[in-house]
Amino acid sequence: SLFEKGAMIQPNSLKPIKGDSAIRAFWFPKDGSVTTIDSFETEILSLVFLDSLAVTIHHSYLDWDYQKDSTQFGMIQKGIVTTVYRKQTDDSRKIWRQMWTDIYAKPK
Numbered sequence: 001s002l003f004e005k006g007a008m009i010q011p012n013s014l015k016p017i018k019g020d021s022a023i024r025a026f027w028f029p030k031d032g033s034v035t036t037i038d039s040f041e042t043e044i045l046s047l048v049f050l051d052s053l054a055v056t057i058h059h060s061y062l063d064w065d066y067q068k069d070s071t072q073f074g075m076i077q078k079g080i081v082t083t084v085y086r087k088q089t090d091d092s093r094k095i096w097r098q099m100w101t102d103i104y105a106k107p108k
Contacts, residue, residue: 003096004088008098009023009026009097011099012100012101012105032068035065035067037063039061040060040061042061043058043059044057045059053085053087054085054093058082059079059080063076064077075106076104078103078104081099084098
């Protein structure tokens, strides 16, 4: 519900992912894998309003673990996230575009 229809994300080093079902499948794949978020922190560095758009730039910290079958690993990532929100007809704002770039990523 945070994303508008037709929203697009661009994760670090990946091609853009467009649409509700594709975004949901990226974050919540139905392949038997389990991703555990151990810690997530974000700090807004910038917020700008442009007519019907709002743009934020965040610094993020993510500590997570992944497991599927015999594959298991953990990562710590720090990055910069840019999010563009678009005003909806009910005056709420939803994510229209979001991209992030790792500035630091290492296995735990």
